Amino acid sequence: MMLLSSLLSEMPRFFGYYNLLLLGQAFLTTLALSVSGCVSGFCAGLALAVLRRAPSRALLPLRWLAMLFIEAFRRIPFLVTLMLVFFVTQAMGLDIALFTIAVVAIFLIAAAFTAEIIRAGFNAVPAAQWQAAAVMNFGYLATLRLIVLPHALRSALPPAIAYLVMLIKDTALASQIGVLELTQAARSLTSRGYSAELVYATILILYFAISYPLARMGRWLEKRHGAARHR
Amino acid sequence: MAQLDIADLTAGYGGTPILRGVSLSVARGEVVSLIGRSGSGKSTLLRSVIGLTPPTGGSVALQGTPIDYASRRSLRWLRDRVAIVFQQFNLFQNLTALDNVAVAPVQVQKRPRGEVRDEAAALLGRVGLGDRLGAYPEQLSGGQQQRVAIARALALHPAVLLLDEVTSALDPELVGEVLDVIGDLAGDGITMLVVSHEMGFVREVSTRVAFMAEGRIAELAAPATLFAAPQDPRAQDFLARVVR
Numbered sequence: 001m002m003l004l005s006s007l008l009s010e011m012p013r014f015f016g017y018y019n020l021l022l023l024g025q026a027f028l029t030t031l032a033l034s035v036s037g038c039v040s041g042f043c044a045g046l047a048l049a050v051l052r053r054a055p056s057r058a059l060l061p062l063r064w065l066a067m068l069f070i071e072a073f074r075r076i077p078f079l080v081t082l083m084l085v086f087f088v089t090q091a092m093g094l095d096i097a098l099f100t101i102a103v104v105a106i107f108l109i110a111a112a113f114t115a116e117i118i119r120a121g122f123n124a125v126p127a128a129q130w131q132a133a134a135v136m137n138f139g140y141l142a143t144l145r146l147i148v149l150p151h152a153l154r155s156a157l158p159p160a161i162a163y164l165v166m167l168i169k170d171t172a173l174a175s176q177i178g179v180l181e182l183t184q185a186a187r188s189l190t191s192r193g194y195s196a197e198l199v200y201a202t203i204l205i206l207y208f209a210i211s212y213p214l215a216r217m218g219r220w221l222e223k224r225h226g227a228a229r230h231r
Numbered sequence: 232m233a234q235l236d237i238a239d240l241t242a243g244y245g246g247t248p249i250l251r252g253v254s255l256s257v258a259r260g261e262v263v264s265l266i267g268r269s270g271s272g273k274s275t276l277l278r279s280v281i282g283l284t285p286p287t288g289g290s291v292a293l294q295g296t297p298i299d300y301a302s303r304r305s306l307r308w309l310r311d312r313v314a315i316v317f318q319q320f321n322l323f324q325n326l327t328a329l330d331n332v333a334v335a336p337v338q339v340q341k342r343p344r345g346e347v348r349d350e351a352a353a354l355l356g357r358v359g360l361g362d363r364l365g366a367y368p369e370q371l372s373g374g375q376q377q378r379v380a381i382a383r384a385l386a387l388h389p390a391v392l393l394l395d396e397v398t399s400a401l402d403p404e405l406v407g408e409v410l411d412v413i414g415d416l417a418g419d420g421i422t423m424l425v426v427s428h429e430m431g432f433v434r435e436v437s438t439r440v441a442f443m444a445e446g447r448i449a450e451l452a453a454p455a456t457l458f459a460a461p462q463d464p465r466a467q468d469f470l471a472r473v474v475r
C-alpha cells in the first residue's frame with residue numbers, strides 16, 4: 001500500500017518531458033535494433049540455407065564457408081558475438097557507431113539461426129516433391145521458388161518468428177557496449193533516483209509492445225498453416 | 232533404331248543390388264508392360280532409366296544416344312524427352328491440378344502461358360477432371376490424383392512415357408478411360424513402358440510384356456503368348472495366381 005502510493009506520487013515527475021523523450025528514444029532504438037537485425041538476418045539466413053543445399057560443385061567452397069558460419073555463430077553466446085564485433089572493429093580502427101555494431105552482431109546471429117531453421121524447413125519437404133521437380137528438369141532455383149519454398153517457409157515461419165521474439169530480448173545486451181536502448185535507459189533512470197519498480201515496469205511494457213505483435217503474427221501463421229493442412 | 236535401348240542395366244539402393252542386369256529394347260510407338268511380383272524391381276527400373284536411382288552398370292540409350300547419368304547435361308537432355316508418372320503420383324502439394332499440369336511447360340519449356348493452360352485444361356478434361364481444375368492434391372482422391380499425374384506427364388509431350396501402376400488407384404470404369412488415353416498415345420507414336428498389376432489392362436494395351444523376377448527380365452513375349460503359355464516357371468506361378 002505504501003509502495004503503491006509512493007509510486008503513484010512519483011509518477012508525474014517520472015513521466016516528465018525529458019524522461020519520456022529518453023524512453024521514446026530508447027524504445028525506438030530497441031525497435032530498430034530488433035527489426036533491422038531480424039529482417040537482414042532472416043534474408044541472409046534464407047540465402048545461407050539456399051546456398052548450403054545448392055547442388056553446384058563450383059559452389060562447394062562457399063557451401064563450406066556457409067556451414068562453418070552457421071555452426072560457429074549458433075554456438076557462440078550473443079554477448080560474445082557482440083564483443084567480438086566491437087573489438088574487431090575497434091582494432092581495425094573503424095569509426096562505427098555503437099548502434100551499428102549492435103545491429104551487425106544481431107544480424108550475424110540471426111542469420112546463423114534462421115539459416116538452420118530454414119534448412120529444417122527444406123528437409124521437411126518430402127523427397128518426392130524434389131524428385132518430381134527434378135525429372136521435369138526444374139533447376140535448383142526454380143524448384144525452390146515454385147515448389148520447395150512455399151512448402152518450407154510455411155513450416156519454417158512459426159519457429160523462425162519464435163526465435164526472433166527471443167532475439168528481441170537479447171538486444172538488451174547491446175547496453176553492455178553502451179547503446180542507449182531500453183535496458184540501458186532503465187539503468188540510467190534508476191541511477192537518477194527513480195524507483196526501480198516503476199522504471200522496470202515501464203520498460204517491461206515497452207518490450208511487450210514490441211514482441212507481442214510479432215508473437216501474435218507467429219501464432220496466426222501457425223494457425224493458417226494448420227488450417228491449410230486440413231483444408 | 233530402337234527408341235529406348237536398355238542393356239545389362241544394374242542399379243540398387245545404397246549398395247544393395249536390385250536390378251541385376253536388365254536388357255530391353257523398345258521400338259517407337261511400342262507399349263511394353265512390366266509385370267512381376269511386388270519387390271521384383273519394376274519401379275526401380277523406371278526410376279533408374281530416368282536417373283533418380285542412377286544405374287551402377289550397363290547402359291541406356293535414347294533414340295540412339297547413350298545417356299551419361301553423371302552428366303547433368305545428358306540427364307537434362309534425357310528428361311526433356313522422357314516423362315514418368317510415379318507410383319505415388321508425387322503431385323506438387325502447393326499447386327492446383329491445373330498448375331500441376333501447366334507449371335513445367337511454362338517454367339521449364341518456356342511455352343506461352345495461355346496456350347499451356349488451355350492445353351492443361353483439355354488434358355485434365357480428357358482424364359475426366361475437367362471440373363476439378365482448381366482443386367489442390369489433398370482435396371482429390373487417389374485415383375483423381377493419379378489422373379492429374381498422367382495429365383502432367385502428357386503436357387510435357389514426351390517421346391517416351393514411363394507409367395508406374397497408373398491403374399492401381401482407379402475405379403474399373405476409369406481403367407477403361409485411361410486405357411483409351413494410352414491407346415491414343417501409342418497411336419501418336421509415343422513409346423511407353425508401363426508397370427501394372429492389372430492383367431486385363433496389360434493384355435489390352437501391350438505390344439509386348441516383360442515378366443520381371445529378382446531384378447531381371449525373366450521372360451519377354453507378346454501378351455497373347457505370355458499369358459497363354461509362359462515358359463519361365465516363376466512366370467507360370469505368378470500368372471496362375473493373378474489370372475484366376
Ligand SMILES: Nc1ncnc2c1ncn2[C@@H]1O[C@H](COP(=O)(O)OP(=O)(O)OP(=O)(O)O)[C@@H](O)[C@H]1O
Nearest residue numbers: 244245249267268269270271272273274275276318
Ligand atoms: N528407396 C529405397 N531404398 C531402399 N530399398 C528400396 C527403395 N525402394 C525400393 N527398395 C527395394 O528395392 C526392391 C525393389 O523395389 P521396387 O519398388 O522396384 O519393386 P516393385 O517391383 O516396383 O514393387 P511393387 O509392385 O510393390 O511396386 C524392393 O526389395 C524394395 O524393398
Ligand SMILES: [Mg+2]
Nearest residue numbers: 273274275318
Ligand atoms: Mg513399384
